[in-house]
Amino acid sequence: MTFPIWINLGFIKLHPHVVFEALAYFIGFRVYLYTRSKDKFPMEQGLWVIVGAILGAAIGSKMLYWLEDPLKTIENWRSYTYLMEGKTIVGGLLGGLIGVEFMKKRVGITRSSGDDMALPIITGMVIGRIGCFMTGLDDHTYGIPTSWITGIDFGDGILRHPTQLYEIAFLLLLGGLLYRWKKRAAFPDGAIFQLFMTGYLLFRFVIDFIKPTPHPYLGLNNIQLACLIGLIYYLSLLYKWLGKPQSSHKGEI
Known part of the structure; x- marks a missing residue:
């Protein structure tokens, strides 16, 4: 496999990052229009x-x-x-x-608008990460060298963690859970988006330990610091309703 993996249309070759980033915005927005709550x-x-x-x-x-x-x-x-x-x-x-x-x-x-955005954002992120993976080393989203079976050579002869693929797998799992909960569970307004942000920020905090970015902030990088701030905020929001009786949840939807 040679990186970047160009999109060859015969008469033109397109860079994968440009193609999939455009698709991420377009398809994500279409998913939002299709799934949003029209009555809010x-x-x-x-x-x-x-x-x-x-x-x-x-x-x-x-x-x-x-x-x-x-x-x-x-x-x-x-x-x-x-x-x-x-x-x-x-x-x-x-x-x-x-x-x-x-x-x-x-x-x-x-009213809360986040619940309508969670699944479209996940859709866009999954599509975008495909472009990041196909771009290879130039995208700087790969992981550190590894001897794991998942290691991929992005073109420099070194097997690295394909953190883009790890993120895609995580987002698909998280998206499936959120979709199921949105359809079946009785959560208050905003809870789905709060769960999405909490899950993703926690994932990024962990996965960035195996990314070759500078970690100048007491062993953490800029992404991890932002994740910690975001997690404090969203965990405080989740704490407000997680302990409430189920009947109270239904009344807030």
């Missing part, structure tokens, strides 16, 4: 929520990437190429959360 708020308000999510995610993903190697960022703060070339999913999720909450206040939405 009008479509116009829903679109403003999407705008807030996109803008917040774009800003958050960049800011957290710049914290990956603070010294390098300071050295290259005048380099447009360096500042624009990277982004992080965790930063995008947390930034998107802030953007959504800001926009909801602006348009007067008081």
Whole structure:
């Protein structure tokens, strides 16, 4: 297998990262339109929520990437190429959360909108990670060298953890559980999204120990610090309703 794995259409060859990132946004948005709860708020308000999510995610993903190697960022703060070339999913999720909450206040939405976004986000992330895997070393999302049977040579002769594939497998499992719970369980508004964020942030905190990124923050990297902050926030939200009687859950939906 040779990386990157180009998408050959015969008359043109497309880079996998560009193709799958575009598909992630397109298909994820279509899943949102198809699965969203139509009775929560009008479509116009829903679109403003999407705008807030996109803008917040774009800003958050960049800011957290710049914290990956603070010294390098300071050295290259005048380099447009360096500042624009990277982004992080965790930063995008947390930034998107802030953007959504800001926009909801602006348009007067008081109900939770996160439950409708959990499955579309997971869909987009799975598709996007396929592109990350097919890109290989250039994407910088692989893991450290390993002797495990799962090790993959991305082109430099070294077997590495395919952390992109680990994440895809985890997201498919998490998405299946959330879909089942959304259909069958009696959870309060926002609980599905809270469970998604808690599960994913916990996964990323663990998986980043086997990623070859700088860990300058007491043995942790920038992603793990953000995950800890996010986990504190979401665990506090989960704590508010996990101990409530089941009948109380039904009354809040």
